[in-house]
Amino acid sequence: MITFARHGTDFTVVWRGGVLLRHTAERPCFAAGSGQPKIAARRGNFTIEDRLERRVLLAEIEIAERPGGWRLTARARAGDAPTLRAEMTIGDDSVFLRFLPADPTVNRLWLRLPAEPGEAVWGGGEQFSYFDLRGRRYRLWASEPGVGRDKTSLITRAADLEGGAGGDYDLTYCPQPTFLSSRGHAVHVSTTAYAAFDFRAPDHHAIELWAVPEAVIFLVANDRVALVRRVAEEFGRPPPLPRWVDQGVVLGLKRGEAHAREKLAIAEAAEVPLAGLWCEDWAGVRQTGLGTRLFWDWKWKGGRYPGLDRLISELRAKGLRFLGYVNPHLAGDGSLFPDAERAGALVRDAAGGTLLIDFGEFSAGFLDLSTAAGGEWFREHVLAPMLALGFDGWMADFGEYLPPEARPGDGADPLLEHNAWPARWAALNHAALAAAGREGDALFFMRAGYSGAQRHCSLLWAGDQCVDFSRHDGLETTITAALSSGLSGYPYHHSDIGGYTSLFGLRRTPEVFMRWAEFAAFTAMMRTHEGNRPTENFQWWEDAGVTRHLARMGRLFRALAPYRRSAVEDGLPLLRPPALHFPNDPALHALHDHAMLGPALLVAPVHAAGAGEWRARLPSGSAWEHLWSGQTFAGGQSAVVPAPLGEPPAFLRAEDPGAALIRAARDGL
Numbered sequence: 001m002i003t004f005a006r007h008g009t010d011f012t013v014v015w016r017g018g019v020l021l022r023h024t025a026e027r028p029c030f031a032a033g034s035g036q037p038k039i040a041a042r043r044g045n046f047t048i049e050d051r052l053e054r055r056v057l058l059a060e061i062e063i064a065e066r067p068g069g070w071r072l073t074a075r076a077r078a079g080d081a082p083t084l085r086a087e088m089t090i091g092d093d094s095v096f097l098r099f100l101p102a103d104p105t106v107n108r109l110w111l112r113l114p115a116e117p118g119e120a121v122w123g124g125g126e127q128f129s130y131f132d133l134r135g136r137r138y139r140l141w142a143s144e145p146g147v148g149r150d151k152t153s154l155i156t157r158a159a160d161l162e163g164g165a166g167g168d169y170d171l172t173y174c175p176q177p178t179f180l181s182s183r184g185h186a187v188h189v190s191t192t193a194y195a196a197f198d199f200r201a202p203d204h205h206a207i208e209l210w211a212v213p214e215a216v217i218f219l220v221a222n223d224r225v226a227l228v229r230r231v232a233e234e235f236g237r238p239p240p241l242p243r244w245v246d247q248g249v250v251l252g253l254k255r256g257e258a259h260a261r262e263k264l265a266i267a268e269a270a271e272v273p274l275a276g277l278w279c280e281d282w283a284g285v286r287q288t289g290l291g292t293r294l295f296w297d298w299k300w301k302g303g304r305y306p307g308l309d310r311l312i313s314e315l316r317a318k319g320l321r322f323l324g325y326v327n328p329h330l331a332g333d334g335s336l337f338p339d340a341e342r343a344g345a346l347v348r349d350a351a352g353g354t355l356l357i358d359f360g361e362f363s364a365g366f367l368d369l370s371t372a373a374g375g376e377w378f379r380e381h382v383l384a385p386m387l388a389l390g391f392d393g394w395m396a397d398f399g400e401y402l403p404p405e406a407r408p409g410d411g412a413d414p415l416l417e418h419n420a421w422p423a424r425w426a427a428l429n430h431a432a433l434a435a436a437g438r439e440g441d442a443l444f445f446m447r448a449g450y451s452g453a454q455r456h457c458s459l460l461w462a463g464d465q466c467v468d469f470s471r472h473d474g475l476e477t478t479i480t481a482a483l484s485s486g487l488s489g490y491p492y493h494h495s496d497i498g499g500y501t502s503l504f505g506l507r508r509t510p511e512v513f514m515r516w517a518e519f520a521a522f523t524a525m526m527r528t529h530e531g532n533r534p535t536e537n538f539q540w541w542e543d544a545g546v547t548r549h550l551a552r553m554g555r556l557f558r559a560l561a562p563y564r565r566s567a568v569e570d571g572l573p574l575l576r577p578p579a580l581h582f583p584n585d586p587a588l589h590a591l592h593d594h595a596m597l598g599p600a601l602l603v604a605p606v607h608a609a610g611a612g613e614w615r616a617r618l619p620s621g622s623a624w625e626h627l628w629s630g631q632t633f634a635g636g637q638s639a640v641v642p643a644p645l646g647e648p649p650a651f652l653r654a655e656d657p658g659a660a661l662i663r664a665a666r667d668g669l
Contacts, residue, residue: 002220004090010025011070020113021095030112032055032109033053033055047164050210057076093230094220097215097216097217107211108208115204121182123186123231124484125175126460126462126485128462130592131483136170141175142175142418145167146167149472153472167473174448174449174450180228185218186230193415210415219234223583225581228486236455237571239440244276248558249274251274252278257304267550270544272551280395283295283301288361291532323393328369329357336381345374345378347406357401369421384432392443399421446459446460447462447464459525462482463500464500465496465499467500467506467512468506479594486572486574491573492525492568493524495520500529509538510546511645514550514645521648522648528540563600566658577591578596579591585621599653599656612643612644613642613643616651617637618635618639
């Protein structure tokens with residue numbers, strides 16, 4: 001049971017002998033104050049500064065019993081006017097701390113939570129660099145993560161020189177003010193304001209909020225599996241993935257209809273198992289100084305796909321699906337922009353006109369999702385026509401771009417609306433599928449997210465990684481992203497096979513593509529991408545050996561479908577950290593590049609060049625069978641196994657009933 005112990009004006013909230021929340025006059029749990037934020041945006045990259053005006057520790061808390069809990073009234077000193085009020089409700093598996101109006105000048109709140117030596121912390125939304133967040137500080141503001149994401153790397157420095165686009169380890173498209181502790185509880189802050197979670201102190205966790213939140217919620221469970229389920233229930237579970245996704249590879253092709261037909265024929269001749277085509281350039285392109293870019297006018301006009309309706313019909317006849325691309329921007333020189341502007345579907349600027357965002361050589365408006373008008377217009381004029389044409393899904397890109405100078409139609413503070421936008425974007429796309437009766441059949445996938453997007457978005461993708469093995473922006477980061485987002489309530493995850501970003505001379509190699517395809521075979525969807533510079537990077541059809549490799553990994557993905565379906569029926573994410581199923585092995589707490597596919601299969605993807613063998617850390621408490629050789633290893637040790645291309649390091653939990661399905665998948669290759 002969760003217990004509340006009161007000691008005069010001090011209190012503690014305890015669960016299973018561990019302290020969830022503690023206040024004493026000497027070490028207050030709350031501080032409050034005010035500040036003036038300075039946030040600037042440039043194409044999804046943000047600089048965030050704060051001019052702090054005051055910060056006071058709320059040492060005196062008056063505690064009054066109320067029906068179902070306690071009322072807390074916090075002040076800096078006895079006799080002062082109240083600075084903060086809250087109502088605490090304690091249930092069997094939760095503590096709900098709801099904040100009430102008090103001092104209207106307070107727009108900063110700090111919360112100190114107890115920490116323990118050896119405690120690991122996970123979650124934070126989708127994090128790319130580190131799985132265990134302990135020892136680091138994280139800014140929770142939806143944004144472009146940046147190129148390279150490592151201030152010591154040349155590519156990050158070069159990107160920073162070009163508009164501050166280099167990013168850092170804590171930036172993400174999909175943040176969330178939620179963390180799970182290895183002590184068996186989770187903490188969620190109900191707010192859309194800018195927040196920072198600081199896990200650097202040995203004895204406490206610090207939460208900084210740029211607004212008084214609606215609530216802080218503590219969730220507890222008797223084991224980690226139950227806790228992850230509890231977190232997922234808190235945010236809502238999305239519709240299931242369509243079963244056609246299990247058929248094989250979705251080919252990402254972006255050079256027009258003739259190109260798509262030609263590469264589809266190559267894949268079919270090589271017997272690559274296919275689920276469909278994803279053509280992000282279906283609505284047209286424009287030529288810019290940065291190369292070929294999509295034309296953000298979301299309607300079929302012929303052009304690059306003169307026979308798109310016929311192509312979709314032909315694919316359907318083969319049992320394949322067609323997917324496209326949209327984002328919430330409308331090009332200022334496009335045909336849809338004037339109608340959207342007249343309908344009040346676009347966010348305004350401070351002068352009351354349509355806000356135009358500069359994307360270099362063209363400008364675009366941004367869909368206003370704060371009122372019904374914007375979403376209804378987009379659904380009627382963009383998403384519904386796509387579905388009527390026969391689209392089976394799309395990449396719902398962006399969502400994290402709302403700039404601070406925007407003036408949403410509902411009059412709300414744009415700094416509070418910014419993090420809300422990704423969840424609203426997810427809800428709009430979901431509503432379009434539901435209205436068309438395609439829920440569970442058609443599919444959209446997103447990179448942006450925030451609290452509440454989970455109940456609408458069935459599938460995340462990891463966004464724009466570099467086309468390499470770099471530590472903070474390459475293949476390795478997609479593993480960490482799947483683990484952290486899975487613990488934050490997103491059950492399905494995948495990435496662009498081969499990566500996306502090719503800048504400053506960086507080029508994709510065949511090895512990068514093949515190793516990426518190996519990991520993709522164990523994810524929720526296999527989808528290729530030509531990248532941002534298709535003609536300058538290696539593509540799978542350029543080498544017959546790579547095409548055969550893609551076919552092999554596609555067969556593995558397809559063969560694993562029965563096991564994948566059985567693994568997600570229990571409400572847990574498809575890809576899971578080993579620490580979830582093996583809580584008594586602390587060596588797994590920070591393991592960021594291994595993943596459990598369900599409860600029975602451990603995957604340790606190769607993410608380095610030239611590796612002929614690979615070292616995997618096997619969880620204790622189980623025996624492990626190497627998927628390819630059948631060799632058995634005891635748990636609790638590192639095992640070095642051969643890792644030739646086409647045999648990604650993977651291990652069966654031999655005693656699990658799911659192992660038989662996995663062996664059958666392997667034997668069917």
